[in-house]
Amino acid sequence: MARIQIITIITSLLFLLYISRLIIKGKLREEYAIVWCVCTGILVIFSFWRSGLEVMSKLFGVYEAPNPVFTACIFAILIYLLHLSVVASKLHQQNKQMAQDIALLKEKVYNTKKD
Structure with a gap:
């Protein structure tokens, strides 16, 4: 080895x-x-x-063995970035909803104190 x-x-x-x-x-x-x-x-x-990298390169028809590594890494990064974008969008929507709920609760508390 x-x-x-x-x-x-x-x-x-x-x-x-x-x-x-x-x-x-x-x-x-x-x-x-x-x-x-x-x-x-x-x-x-x-x-x-x-020899796994050479075997995988031949299987996919790539001439140079390191090329599939770079291609796979770029593809994995793109998929991961897409996932993080979806998570960030979901969190943004949840924050917006929570801010609206808090505003409604504040108004309700304010109106209760007035009465």
Whole structure:
């Protein structure tokens, strides 16, 4: 086993442990942790399976092995950004609704104190 392969395996497994620790402490929600665990799992698989990148490149008909890695990373980032945009839009709508509810409650309290 090459030195870089050992370093990659150890780093990936440590990152997986760190993700687990963040989940246990409640600092990372499970829905986001799944994405991180899957990506780290893929890194672990390709760390053990050295020729895997060449096999996957040939399977998809790509001439250079690193190109599918960059393509997959860009695609994953775009999907993740889309997900975060949906979450941000939902939170914006919930904040707007909550502000309106608070305004109605304040008015109700103000009118109750007047009477």
